[in-house]
Amino acid sequence: MPTLMDTYIENRYRVQPNHANNYETAHGGNVMKWMDEVGAMSAMRFAGHSCVTANVDELDFQRSIPIGDNVLVEAYVYEAGRTSVRVHLRTYREDPRTGECEQTTESNFVFVALENGSPTEVPELTVESERGEEFRQRALEYDP
Known part of the structure; x- marks a missing residue:
């Protein structure tokens, strides 16, 4: 069975002018x-x-991310249901020169697993580490 920490992913995107609004963010x-x-x-x-x-909880943009900075998404x-999966997401503004980070957005998303176009069962989630339990508690306590 997959553990919470097995599912941890982070990715970075560089904010280019074609990703920006009229305020250059x-x-x-x-x-x-x-x-x-x-x-x-x-x-x-x-x-x-x-x-x-399948669902996105409230999504508040707390800070802007200027052109040239990185967007760090973790x-x-x-949590897992029968065919659905709850994912906690946090987004940060990251200065690529210094690595300085500041959180900009947080939310919980729900995804449904599909096989041949139909919902399919997902495994049970296990939490095997102290860090994993801390992450799980943060997600459960998140209240937009």
């Missing part, structure tokens, strides 16, 4: 797309099947 739609992609990767790693987005599965 990352367009919220691009940030949400990147979160969805990384969340799906985490869900698929857990489920062992393709996964599609995701991990913290």
Whole structure:
């Protein structure tokens, strides 16, 4: 059975001018797309099947991310149903020159595992480490 830490994925995207809005910061739609992609990767790693987005909890953009900075997205599965997977996502603005990070967005997404186009069962989630339990608690306590 996959553990929570087996599902941890982080990815970075560089904010280019074509990703920006009129204020020269990352367009919220691009940030949400990147979160969805990384969340799906985490869900698929857990489920062992393709996964599609079924629900996005409240998504607040707390800080902007300027052109030239990185968007760091981290995701991990913290709960599993019969065919669905809950993924906690956090997004950060990262200065590529210094590595300085500051959180910009946080949300929980729900993905459904599919096999031949139909929902399919997912395994049980196990949490085997102290760090994994800390991550799970953070996700459970997240209240937008």
